[in-house]
Amino acid sequence: MAEIAFILLCHKDPAGIVAQALRLTAAGDNIAIHFDARAPKADYDRIRAALADNPRVAFAARRIKCGWGEWSLVEASLLAVRAAYDAFPEATHFYMLSGDCMPIKSAEYVKDFLDRDDLDYVEAFDFFKSDWIKTGIKEERLIYRHWFNERTHKWWFYTSMDLQRRFGLARKIPQGLDIQIGSQWWCLRRSTIGAILSFCDTNPAVIRFFATTWIPDETMFQTLVRHLIPDREIRTRTLTFLMFTDYGMPLTFYNDHYDMLISQDYLFARKISPHAADLKERLGQMYQSRGVRFPISNEGRTLLTFLRDRGRNGRRFAPRFWEAETSLGRERRLTLVVCKKWHVAKRFTDRASEVLGVPRLHYLFNEVGTELPPLGGIETTLEKRERHRRALLRMLFDYYDTRHLMICIDPSNLDLIRDVVADRARVDIIDLECVFDDDYLVGHAQRVGLAGPSTPVETMDRLMPVIRYDFRYESERIRDADFPNFRRLHETNTAEENAEILAELLDIPRDTALEITSMHYLFMD
Structure with a gap:
């Protein structure tokens, strides 16, 4: 042993x-x-x-x-x-x-x-080929001699290194050694x-x-x-x-x-x-x-990153800010379907697109696999889409040759919502409010890597209130933003009640709205 x-x-x-x-x-x-x-x-x-x-x-x-x-x-x-x-x-x-x-x-x-x-x-990763060192000096750690501590004698540390660089005093790595790091x-x-x-x-x-x-x-x-x-x-x-x-x-x-x-x-x-x-x-x-x-279960890194980003009471420490891009155009109308349950929003937009004849796109700012037309490369990564979101939306209006476009948005994207609402275009916001039972929260934690099949019950018991709070906080932030043209459709409402709300927001007949909201499996998991 x-x-x-x-x-x-x-x-x-x-x-x-x-x-x-x-x-x-x-x-x-x-x-x-x-x-x-x-x-x-x-x-x-x-x-x-x-x-x-x-x-x-x-x-x-x-x-x-x-x-x-x-x-x-x-x-x-x-x-x-x-x-x-x-x-x-x-x-x-x-x-x-x-x-x-x-x-x-x-x-x-x-x-x-x-x-x-x-x-x-x-x-033991290859020093030069791996990306183990994320910031700061790399090769300089080895080829120059370091007699001073960077934390306690910063000026001497960098001055010594600069003098060695200036006078060509770089040294060779001992023969036969492949430097590793870890x-x-x-x-x-x-x-x-x-x-x-x-x-x-x-x-x-x-x-x-x-x-x-x-x-x-x-x-x-x-x-x-x-x-x-x-x-x-x-x-x-x-x-x-x-x-x-x-x-x-x-x-x-x-x-x-x-x-x-x-x-x-x-x-x-x-x-x-x-x-x-x-x-x-x-x-x-x-x-x-x-x-x-x-x-x-081994989900610790993902779980701790999630909790750290939100703080111990489940809230984010700081918002993310977005760059402003080209205006969508005063004559255009963008409908945002906001929902944490992505499958519900996708069903809703698919049905609304079919009934209203409006082009729709799913979670193009959240899901890299969202189907998009070729737009010269701006659509290839989430980073590019987010960085140039107004330009991307304008190109989509042009591609589909439409004045009305409907897209799905995760409620965590409050800054994006604020940005497009500030545009000269008409922006409608439909918030699909769902019921989140414990089974759904467990499934969500597993889907996003916060938990696994073997995660202890005690860990899940502490994690689920944080997730539930996070969902509620995101929803309340959108409500508190007091956006114009904002309406909320509730899972607990009847199809008729939701149709009344939808008809008022989109300026469509009540019967047309009911064709959308009466889909019996709309809110099903």
Whole structure:
């Protein structure tokens, strides 16, 4: 059975570090700790005293002052790895953790997972060909020498790099190395760790190269694993679940993330809020449990992005603004059919188009597959359609040679609605108000990737009120906008009641409107 030596890099919360060490070693595993030298010595002494009698705990030979993006993080990692490698000869795997990590599976599950395949788990993507680096410098991380920290000495960092560029001091990458990049949170086999340590001892020039690269904790281990180990023995992934905010900072997990976390296809999660005492307690108890089954739904990234975009009460943080485009024309009429249930809006517009002889288009600003005529390329992507929406609509009026056009709009597109209502054309808004039962909300969450068939009931119970609120909020925003020529057809109305409303809005006979609203399956799911 797998025996793990955890490599713990930490710099705060001595009580939490002690608790983490006791939790992990109680399951029969080991831990090697590096505690940042920038942290108070008293905190370090407190940790050592509390764990002094635990034979499954080792400490790095010395403490390094660590800085984000610096070689010091790799140096600290190597010190802890060497301590673990020497102290725990029975360890089969070495797993990198931070003080903010917590297990999201039981120790039993973790060991079974690692025993299943003889593999290393590390993100190792080609540095130059992948798009792992989203912003900032890329090649410059490697070809120039970095002695200053970009966060603490920004002027020196960029001045040094600029001088090297100006005087042609770019260096070559060590021969034979294909630089890789990925998360620093890896899990490697003992044989791999031994090969890495041996390589470091015999290749000082490579160590000097990485020692002056920028953010080497994302490249050195990743590069050496790919250099030393056959590809068939590497899984290019991390076993630690982590996400980043829009500002590039690690997303923090709180007490209400428990069910979502344990349903992800990962073994640990980073980073847990220091204030999430209940979450830490529950995860700690779960780690010691036996016989627990973990249904994997793995929708965490999509779900958290959805919730983050709306805030914890289900509302968006900020609206999106659109560019203004060409006027549609004073003599033209555009009817917007607004509905969250797209199949209902499509039925309505299809029937209205048939009865009224008005060209119709479905969700052309929401659905990339909406059927559109060729318009010179403006119709090819949602981005182009949204960026030039008035121009697109005008071209559609011209293409169909019509003065009246009907399109479907998702209620989330309030800014688009505002934009076209401000046009000189006549704009009618028909809001099809539907009933959303629990089954529909569950289906919606699965269709858009917020949930899966195995999502825990507890997660769905917390997610569904957010979705329901989001739907209601979008609908109320449109109502509160007080648009002229706005009418709402209700699913709970009779066909006759809806016909009266529709006839008044579109200036058509009541009997004609009834031909549209009397479709018996209009609101059916």
